[in-house]
Amino acid sequence: MKRITKTIAAIAAVVTTIGLAPLSASAFGGACPPPTGRNYNKMGMELGLSDKQKQDIREICTKSRAQNEPLIRQIATERRALRTLIHADSVDEAAIRAQSGKVAAIMANLAVQHAQTGHQVRALLTPEQAQKFKEIQAKRDSRMDDMGNYGARHHGQHRQHR
Template identity: 30%
Template sequence: MLKLKTLLTPIALSLALVVAIPAIAKKDRDHNRDGMRQILSQLSLTDVQKQDIREIMKQSRQDGRVFKEDTSTFRSEIQTLIQSNEWDQSAIESALAQSQSVQTDKMLQRATQKNLVWNALTTEQQTKFASLVAENNENLESKDSNTKGKHKRKYGMFKKLALTDEQKAGIKTIREQARESDKNIRAKLKEFKKAERALITSSDFSSEDWLALSAEYQSDFVAMSVSKANVRHDVWNMLTAEQQQKVTERIEKMQDRKKHGKKHKKHKKQQTV
């Protein structure tokens, strides 16, 4: 069957990298999952296709749990390095290189899932799917350029830090310098995404081909991760001890809500069984 962007926004985004790494990652996964479902709902899938895709998604979720513990361990180690007083280039590179190994496995899993879903569609559905994805990406770009109110709400917490004008200017400089130095890496990663899409939308996708493609860009993945970690570290050390404490408390609250949410979902699921 189956082959089975204002001054406030850059500052807020920099701080968000320090504060909400787990939450942002989860939100991105949820957003991508919801976006996929919305697009698939517009393709007039047959009952057989719906069942096949449900099985693909279910298996993908089960496989994803394998990486959970390793990801949590690396995240904790990297966060400790980011929040240190001194920047340890060697230590952060080592930690991120090890983390990238897990990320590679997760990326391969997602690429495999996307390819299975793609090949569960008819040629006509694939054409419509590609069109809807392109349209969705354009809409997201449009929203990103006109989300002043959204950013104001999303990053309202950072106003509580009472950043000084000097801190705001310093954070802006940190981001601008990182953006300029990362131009070449970002361009190469765009090349990777384009090449990956070609593999995902092929009928003869293989993990070997994907891994070969990924290997070409491993140093770029690590370099980008190091750059982001450096930004987070520099931003963290621009905050006062009191501001850092507020950020730490924010992280703990977010993690508690996440744990509580999982327990609530599990309890609700048990009640419905």
């Protein structure tokens, strides 16, 4: 039961991240929230994006959001069905696994769309901007790794730091 709960929590975390991630964390890697705000401007400044690049990125992200919207609605519906199964009076493992598979399949489709969007955006970058972006992403990934280790520390399973 713990493994199912952890799996569902991981799926929920990914879906939440997809829906709420700031542009600096994900636009060039995939998801495109509205290209506004402090994080978007910060990323643009760090990369030295031209006005044309910013406009092109806005257009790509607008198209991406329109394409992703049906999948995001579908994930919400399927996750609601999964939660209903999880909180039912009896545990139907086969149904929970089948429903989890539906959620995972939709997430896989969304991940592919995010990757395609990220590829389109990265294609707009100069080689120098692309390198700088990789560095920014590496720092972000490192922070995410550290945050992800909270559960291990919380449960007494300390990771050895290199």
